[in-house]
Amino acid sequence: MDIKEVGRIVIAKPVASRPTCSSFRSFSELLAGAIDASPTNVCAETAVAAIRPKTVRFKPMVNHAPAGLVSSPAEISGTAVCNSSDKVSKCDSKSTVIYKPLAKLVSKTTVSLLANMGNFNTSHQQLQPSVEASVQHTNQDKQNFRSQITSNLHQNIPSHVESNQTVGPSKTASQNLEEDPKALPIIANADRPSYDGYNWRKYGQKQVKGSEYPRSYYKCTHPNCPVKKKVERSLDGQIAEIVYKGEHNHSKPQPPKRNSSGTQGLGIVSDGPGQDANIPLWASHNNEGNEGRVENQNEVGLSARLTYQGNAPLPYDPAPTGVVNAGGGTPDHSCGISGECEEGSKATEPEDDEPRSKRRKSENQSNEAGISGEGAQEPRIVVQNSADTEIMVDGFRWRKYGQKVVKGNPYPRSYYRCTSLKCNVRKHVERASDDPRAFVTTYEGKHNHEMPVRSTNPVASETDLQAPKSKDKR
């Protein structure tokens, strides 16, 4: 334990003063002692990094995937110990800290998210397996809902990795870690892929009326790409809604390629630029920049939603089944993850490209509120396809147990419940009555379990997740 303590100190405070402790041994030694099983070499390297007096920024550390995610001292403390290859599960994303000795901006939300992500593997060694798994999974998903897989292979790759429970991300998704690009180390260089697979630059933030939290505005960093998105947070600081505007005129940025060592590409930057946001990649794999609305449940119990304004279908959230087939902008979205193509066809309608920014938002909000109210009433549900629909969205598995046309909305509302035992979380998804392009998902309850698939944890972009900053910053 002592050793552990020592290691903690070193990592957390890579200051020159540290060596004063007479009892200190070299970091590598300590590590070696603490971790018998782990390869000494690795430890040594880690130690060096930790001790390095100067602050090492996350960006460079692309290889250490979850690095940015963890910043809490506790996590940090675990880093040294965790490097042992055998203790992957325990180490999780903590190792990240090593690269970020300094306290970085991590919102409470992020912290909680991270906590939820406890299982998320952090060290690249550990990650590698899971990452690959994720990638494979991703590819599979793609195949499931994409016809143009070949051309777009890169698009989904980042998604899963990123996808960690964000928000919410959320970034939510969030991812979740979508929000603070800075905190989200991986892949966060010039290109900061968010959970939706694209790179965003924040160009504005504004306090919106009626919202306690600021709305963040992002632009796709791809040259000449007109796509923008705005991320809103709910009262609890979680990403509540992400609205995309415009269509990407390019494919998703090539995700960092993982070399044989599997070090690269581990990082997932939440949209937020993350942060954004936070919508989990998995949820947005198909989010090819189009407009539509998706939602991400970064935080359990959170009612977050993702909206696309424009032609684009909403690929990522299977719930809005209709989205997938939307003929609009992105032709490549064949069927949703859930494979509910049929439903999609029902719900799908030709969508205009006309951006409806401002008004749309307020309208959607009102719709959402209305929806929530109805949901509470437990409307009679007509069960359809109850057996065949088990989908994974936002990192959780959902089973569709009903669909119903509710009053005031010509579009059917689909009801889903979490497939996890003992979990009573439910959600329903429907198109906004006044805007078929918008999907509103309402969650009820909180998950009492972790995400079934770690690799898909949404990571919210740090930026979006951050608590509203006071203007005194300057």
Added chain:
DNA sequence: TACATTTGACCCCCC
């Protein structure tokens, strides 16, 4: 030094 983020101010749209 370069780049990203922050944030006050301005512009535009809708009611």
Added chain:
DNA sequence: TGGGGGGTCAAATGT
């Protein structure tokens, strides 16, 4: 037509 609010710009600031 004016006011309010959302969206964007761009200088300042941070990393």
